Amino acid sequence: MNALLAILRREWLLARRIGAGAELGIVFFLILISVVPFAVGADQKLISRIAPAILWLAALLATLLGLDRLLQADEEDGIVDHLLMSETPLSLLLAVKALAHWAVTGLPLSLAAPLLGLMLAIEPQAMMPLAASLLIGTPALTLIGLVGAALTVSLKRGGLLLSILVLPLAIPTLIFGATVVKEAAAGRAYSTPLLLLSGVSLLMLAIAPVAAAGALRFARN
Secondary structure, eight states: OHHHHHHHHHHHHHHHHTTOSHHHHHHHHHHHHHHHHHHHOSOHHHHHHHHHHHHHHHHHHHHHTTGGGTTHHHHHHTHHHHHHHOSSOHHHHHHHHHHHHHHHTHHHHHHHHHHHHGGGTOOGGGHHHHHHHHHHHHHHHHHHHHHHHHHTTTOTTOHHHHHHHHHHHTHHHHHHHHHHHHHHHTTOOOHHHHHHHHHHHHHHHHHHHHHHHHHHHHHHO
């Protein structure tokens, strides 16, 4: 337990110091949704209709910002070798690293999204479902990114390949997350897509740390 807490504290401090913290993600999120009205015009109905997809796409891209540093810096410093030799299960260590990454990216975005959603004419009744869907769904994006980071950790410039690996796997999360907001904005029940979104996150929580640990061990063989 002490090792896990030490990893969590270290990852939190590193994320803050290297600029992959909440401010960068929120600023990127804000910039992306700010340029949308210029691209699609001033049609409020159109903006409101596509807003759920835009918000979730912005959340995905903001999450991708720091994924290439999730394991790459540890690989360069030799920390990965220490993780592999640790008595603590590697999958747990990687899960804690993913938790720290989500805490400085996905969590702040989830809390700030309702306020930023006002810029895209999101219906008031959809604000809380929007925050709930991001709180539930962004961990899945981070965990998917963890697997991609583990697969590309031995590559010098694996950032582009990481994005290529992560984006297709994130599609179900984007679909269910955007559907939650869309149904809530229309005044319809959104429990089914929210449950499906929860299922995706739980599935990723179960398999992503194990898959990432296997990828790291395979890279050493």
